[in-house]
Amino acid sequence: MSYPSPLQYHPDSHDSIPSTYTYRPSYSSSSSSRSAETLARDHEQLLISHWPPSHRSSGSLSPNRLLDKPTSARPIGNSLKHLRPADFDQIKTLGTGTFARVWLTRWTHPHDERSAHQVYALKILHKVDVIRLKQVEHVRNERNVLAAVAGHPFITTLVASFQDEESLYMLLDYCPGGEVFSYLRRARRFNEPTSRFYAAEIVLILEYLHEKEGVAYRDLKPENILIDADGHLKLVDFGFAKTVGNRETYTLCGTPEYLAPEVIRNTGHGCAVDWWAFGILIYEFLVGQPPFWDQNPMKIYEQIIEGNIRYPSAMSPDARDLIAKLCTVDTSKRLGNIRGRAAAVKAHPWFRGVDWDAVFHRKMQGPIVPQLQGPADTRHFDEYEPEPEKQEVYTRELREKYEEAFKDF
Amino acid sequence: MSLPPEYFHEINTLNREFIEASPDDILQFCADYFQRRLASQRHEFLVANPQSRKSGMVDPNIRGMQALQEDEAVASPTASSFPSNPFDTTMNASNPRDAGNGTTADGHQFNFGGFSASVGAPPSGGGDASNFPNNYNLNRRISVSAESLDPASTFSSNWVPPFYPKTKEQQTRLTNAVAQNFLFAHLDEEQSSQVLGALQEKRIPAKGVKVIEQGAEGDNFYVVESGTFDVFVHPSGKIQPGIEGLGNNVGTVGAGGSFGELALMYNAPRAASVVSAESSTLWALDRVTFRRILMDSAFQRRRMYEKFLEEVPLFVTLTPYERSKIADALESKKYPPGTTIIREGDPGDAFYIVEQGEAEVFKRGADKPINRIEKGGYFGELALLDDQPRAASVISKSEVKVATMGKDAFQRLLGPVESIMRRNDPRRGQAGMEEVDPLSKE
Ligand SMILES: Nc1ncnc2c1ncn2[C@@H]1O[C@H](COP(=O)(O)OP(=O)(O)OP(=O)(O)O)[C@@H](O)[C@H]1O
Ligand SMILES: [Mg+2]
Numbered sequence: 008m009s010y011p012s013p014l015q016y017h018p019d020s021h022d023s024i025p026s027t028y029t030y031r032p033s034y035s036s037s038s039s040s041r042s043a044e045t046l047a048r049d050h051e052q053l054l055i056s057h058w059p060p061s062h063r064s065s066g067s068l069s070p071n072r073l074l075d076k077p078t079s080a081r082p083i084g085n086s087l088k089h090l091r092p093a094d095f096d097q098i099k100t101l102g103t104g105t106f107a108r109v110w111l112t113r114w115t116h117p118h119d120e121r122s123a124h125q126v127y128a129l130k131i132l133h134k135v136d137v138i139r140l141k142q143v144e145h146v147r148n149e150r151n152v153l154a155a156v157a158g159h160p161f162i163t164t165l166v167a168s169f170q171d172e173e174s175l176y177m178l179l180d181y182c183p184g185g186e187v188f189s190y191l192r193r194a195r196r197f198n199e200p201t202s203r204f205y206a207a208e209i210v211l212i213l214e215y216l217h218e219k220e221g222v223a224y225r226d227l228k229p230e231n232i233l234i235d236a237d238g239h240l241k242l243v244d245f246g247f248a249k250t251v252g253n254r255e256t257y258t259l260c261g262t263p264e265y266l267a268p269e270v271i272r273n274t275g276h277g278c279a280v281d282w283w284a285f286g287i288l289i290y291e292f293l294v295g296q297p298p299f300w301d302q303n304p305m306k307i308y309e310q311i312i313e314g315n316i317r318y319p320s321a322m323s324p325d326a327r328d329l330i331a332k333l334c335t336v337d338t339s340k341r342l343g344n345i346r347g348r349a350a351a352v353k354a355h356p357w358f359r360g361v362d363w364d365a366v367f368h369r370k371m372q373g374p375i376v377p378q379l380q381g382p383a384d385t386r387h388f389d390e391y392e393p394e395p396e397k398q399e400v401y402t403r404e405l406r407e408k409y410e411e412a413f414k415d416f
Numbered sequence: 417m418s419l420p421p422e423y424f425h426e427i428n429t430l431n432r433e434f435i436e437a438s439p440d441d442i443l444q445f446c447a448d449y450f451q452r453r454l455a456s457q458r459h460e461f462l463v464a465n466p467q468s469r470k471s472g473m474v475d476p477n478i479r480g481m482q483a484l485q486e487d488e489a490v491a492s493p494t495a496s497s498f499p500s501n502p503f504d505t506t507m508n509a510s511n512p513r514d515a516g517n518g519t520t521a522d523g524h525q526f527n528f529g530g531f532s533a534s535v536g537a538p539p540s541g542g543g544d545a546s547n548f549p550n551n552y553n554l555n556r557r558i559s560v561s562a563e564s565l566d567p568a569s570t571f572s573s574n575w576v577p578p579f580y581p582k583t584k585e586q587q588t589r590l591t592n593a594v595a596q597n598f599l600f601a602h603l604d605e606e607q608s609s610q611v612l613g614a615l616q617e618k619r620i621p622a623k624g625v626k627v628i629e630q631g632a633e634g635d636n637f638y639v640v641e642s643g644t645f646d647v648f649v650h651p652s653g654k655i656q657p658g659i660e661g662l663g664n665n666v667g668t669v670g671a672g673g674s675f676g677e678l679a680l681m682y683n684a685p686r687a688a689s690v691v692s693a694e695s696s697t698l699w700a701l702d703r704v705t706f707r708r709i710l711m712d713s714a715f716q717r718r719r720m721y722e723k724f725l726e727e728v729p730l731f732v733t734l735t736p737y738e739r740s741k742i743a744d745a746l747e748s749k750k751y752p753p754g755t756t757i758i759r760e761g762d763p764g765d766a767f768y769i770v771e772q773g774e775a776e777v778f779k780r781g782a783d784k785p786i787n788r789i790e791k792g793g794y795f796g797e798l799a800l801l802d803d804q805p806r807a808a809s810v811i812s813k814s815e816v817k818v819a820t821m822g823k824d825a826f827q828r829l830l831g832p833v834e835s836i837m838r839r840n841d842p843r844r845g846q847a848g849m850e851e852v853d854p855l856s857k858e
Contacts, residue, residue, distance in 0.1 A: 105558045144564045192554055230556050246559065253737035255718065255744065257711040259682055260561035271681070272602055273710035275718060275744070296552040305678055309598045339745035339825050346831050392420060 048089040049118065054082050055166050055178070056114070056122040083166055084157035086150075086416055090169040092176060095129055098383065100391040102186070106142055106246060107132045108394060111181060111385055126383045127166060130177040134413060135401040137175070143412050145246055145260070146175065150415055152222050152248040153177065160369055161212045163233070163241045170416040173401050182241045184234030184377035185387030191229050196295035199323060201374040205232070206289050207358060207366045208240045213285065214349030217278040221252040227284035228262050229291065234387075238373025251277050263304050264297040268336045271308045282343030282352070286333025293326060294319060298334070312336070325357040419652070426453065427651065442664070446651065451551070562682040565707060567715035577709050579613040586641070587612060590699060593639045593672050599680055603710075604748070610709045615639065615699040620692040627698065630655045630663070630689040634679035636700045643696020644670045648689045655689050662689050680706050718743045721819055723792075724769045730797050733839045734830075741829050746819040751812045760809045764799030766822040773816035778809045788813075800826050800833040 095112035102109045109130045117123035137146050153165035164180040187205065191197060197205070209232070216222040225247035233241045247260040255275030259266075267283035269276045291297045298317070299310040314336040318327045332342035332355070339345070343352045353363055365371055377387055430449050439445035582590070590612050594600040603611060620627065620643065627638065627645065631654030650656055650663025666688065669675055678684055680703050721743035725731050731739065748771065751757055757768065760780055770793045776785035777795070786808070789795055795810050800823050830836060 105560075140561075141563045142561065145561065186556075188556060226559055228557060247561065253735075253740045255714075255740070257565040257567060257707075257715070258562060259707070260559065262557050262559050264557060271599075273707050274714045275711070277744075296554075300552055302551075302553075304681075304684070308681065312598055312602075339741075339829055344741075345828050 051087045051089050056125055083164055084154035085167055087167045087169045092171060099385050101128055101388050103391050106140060126181045128179040128181045132175045134173060135399045138405055138409055147415060148249045149245045153245045155220060159215060161208050161240050161242060163243045168416045170413060175416045182233040182235050183379055183384055186230055187232040188229035190375055197292045202289060202292035204374055205240060207361050210349060210352055211367055212242050213281050218348060221250050222248050223251045223278045224248050224281050225261055227281055227288055228265050234375060234377055236379060238376035239369050263307055264299060268312050271312060279338045279341055279344035282333050282341055286330045290330050293322060329355050329357040560682045565711050567711055577610045577614045577705060580616050590639060593674055607709060607713050614705050615701050618698040618700045620696040623692055623694050625692045627690045628676055628686045631685050633683050634676055634686045636702050637676045637680045639674045639699040640669055640671050641697040641699055642671050644668050644693040645690050646693050679703055721746050728794050728797060733836055738830055745825055745829060746821050749818050749820055751816045753812050753814050755812045757810045758796050758806050761805045764796055764806050766820050767797035767799055768818040768820045769794045771817040771819050773814040775810050775812050775816050799823055
């Protein structure tokens with residue numbers, strides 16, 4: 008086996024690894040590839056465990072550094088070829104979805120004081136499930152989009168990705184506050200200031216994804232929005248995110264109550280679906296349940312296509328107007344999609360008085376600041392059933408057919 | 417997937433209560449039981465959730481959240497239709513919405529999670545939200561996804577939908593059968609005929625054939641051509657082995673009826689089993705074919721529009737992003753032969769691109785058409801620039817299909833045309849407006 012090119016870390020004045028940890032690969036020792044492997048893994052561990060740099064309170068990048076793509080010089084969002092699941096202890100399940108299970112993890116063999124206290128969320132997808140559920144394309148998109156946006160203040164940072172024979176792994180910053188969903192259900196609904204605070208952060212996420220990255224997120228819902236230690240939002244689950252640019256896309260995906268009419272009708276969709284879902288989200292924040300619902304999903308879709316929303320009469324006229332403009336069936340009239348794009352949403356009267364710059368720089372105090380005891384506190388997450396033992400096998404045939412598709416991990 | 421233990425706990429408790437009460441109305445009893453359970457569980461969750469205490473959320477008002485109790489903010493005159501607190505509303509089982517997922521006495525129409533069937537009955541009132549659903553499912557919702565559809569691969573492989581010939585009568589019956597289904601309601605003629613053509617006959621030779629099984633993966637939608645089918649729901653959510661395994665008969669579907677439509681959206685477990693009651697004939701349509709037909713025509717139409725738009729001099733400065741926005745918003749319209757599409761002297765408010773057919777340009781005073789417009793030709797685009805009256809009339813010669821957009825829509829999407837034209841267009845200043853206008857070419 009030839010020795011892979013070493014990852015290079017170019018410390019800049021802000022994010023440097025203490026020199027004692029600097030890894031010097033020995034190019035000459037081709038005799039012992041085993042130890043070269045171990046060294047390479049140590050190096051990878053070192054790279055990522057120094058994210059975020061200790062003098063920073065959060066792992067966000069400044070707006071202009073955000074645009075640098077992940078490279079060996081930017082220590083987050085890379086595909087690491089030597090990390091293994093055994094490098095992490097799985098502490099507790101944080102959540103499960105249709106496709107994946109997310110674990111709270113820590114380093115099995117921390118190499119210093121600092122990494123001994125580090126925890127991560129590790130999202131694990133079994134390759135065989137990904138294939139069975141026809142999510143191969145989606146999972147590739149998920150990794151690549153997360154890598155491209157790593158460091159955004161309101162998106163969970165993809166620290167690294169890796170894989171083994173059976174599974175794909177995404178190592179994410181742990182977001183300890185739990186899902187907005189849990190808070191919303193417990194409170195039944197949010198008042199306007201609370202809803203506005205969260206909505207404002209989401210506008211900035213969508214603006215960034217759409218206008219800087221050309222990415223449609225496609226699964227906005229309270230379950231996918233987490234609260235971080237400071238009370239700010241982090242968007243998780245980029246399972247359906249896709250770089251669409253100025254082309255439309257067709258695959259139906261999302262969550263039933265949040266699907267936009269053009270997705271149901273399969274006429275081609277783009278970033279505008281997120282503005283529709285954003286309207287549904289604000290409605291659900293304010294009312295406690297989404298506007299379109301029925302036991303029978305087909306009836307939900309029928310209501311969505313018709314697009315008639317009923318509002319509780321006590322809802323403020325501005326909120327009502329905003330929701331109506333976002334949840335407009337005709338995409339040529341939908342707020343966010345029309346001229347001005349996100350700026351037009353920000354300018355809506357419901358957001359009057361919001362200091363958007365302060366929002367981006369996380370200067371506002373969030374309405375819910377989770378109480379936490381230490382970085383590994385999981386009190387804000389529900390309990391989940393253990394993972395079923397039985398696993399389908401990733402057969403040789405499947406491997407031959409699909410392994411290539413997973414090579415970015 | 418194995419069923420969770422909590423589930424068995426629920427079912428066992430229900431069984432015990434059922435045996436004790438031995439009710440006449442089985443469905444009603446079960447529905448009541450689950451409503452009660454749901455209400456009490458939600459209540460427990462709210463008042464006793466240890467997380468809410470630990471997380472310092474006991475009095476969420478302090479941090480700007482609304483109290484658990486009903487609050488003035490949303491409590492309102494709608495209170496009757498918007499239940500003040502769905503969490504612990506005692507569900508009124510006589511409310512048709514709550515009981516509404518069963519079957520009517522004659523089994524004409526029924527509808528339950530993920531599955532619905534109708535037998536020529538009027539469309540259900542479920543769509544008009546005259547009530548806020550007060551039994552909203554408060555659990556975490558899972559995502560759904562269909563198989564990846566890549567228009568480029570369909571396009572390059574010259575995919576054509578399968579076509580199974582049908583008689584005139586069969587076609588009429590099928591058209592009627594799917595008429596109420598909203599998934600088919602928005603199809604244009606071409607899509608409709610492709611979808612109808614793709615329905616494949618499936619003979620069910622005998623009574624007792626399970627066409628779909630509750631809990632199994634669903635890929636097909638079915639229309640009944642002849643015969644009848646019984647619909648069964650097993651309370652476990654999944655068909656079970658043995659004679660009892662089908663569960664309760666909740667209705668029948670006869671000729672002209674249809675079932676399994678959710679499978680046209682994505683692969684979700686079937687919500688019921690459907691078993692033939694006699695030898696029958698079905699028409700089947702699979703999801704991938706259905707969605708591919710829709711995608712294909714949308715994709716081709718958009719590419720065609722984009723190409724047309726590139727040809728319009730007024731739009732040369734549009735970016736590809738803007739062009740695709742306009743292509744997305746163009747509306748298709750059809751005119752029979754001899755229709756005046758725009759009239760000389762009228763105020764102009766929309767522009768047109770000819771998609772199909774042929775139109776002629778007339779000017780007052782001339783007895784012959786001064787110009788012809790065919791596929792890809794455009795007219796009326798100067799209306800986007802100023803409010804000048806139309807300089808000529810355009811009349812369809814054959815049936816004409818146009819893609820059109822109003823000035824309002826254009827400005828809403830991209831802003832005023834003038835400012836778009838003012839971008840560094842090298843041609844600006846050289847070509848006068850009149851030259852750009854095909855109507856003025858003589
Ligand atoms: N970085 C994180 N920190 C804390 N919890 C997380 C993190 N990422 C995910 N989770 C938890 O795990 C849950 C499932 O993760 P995710 O939504 O990514 O999985 P999924 O299988 O793609 O879900 P879905 O069914 O919505 O597609 C989330 O809803 C959240 O509660
Ligand atoms: Mg999720």
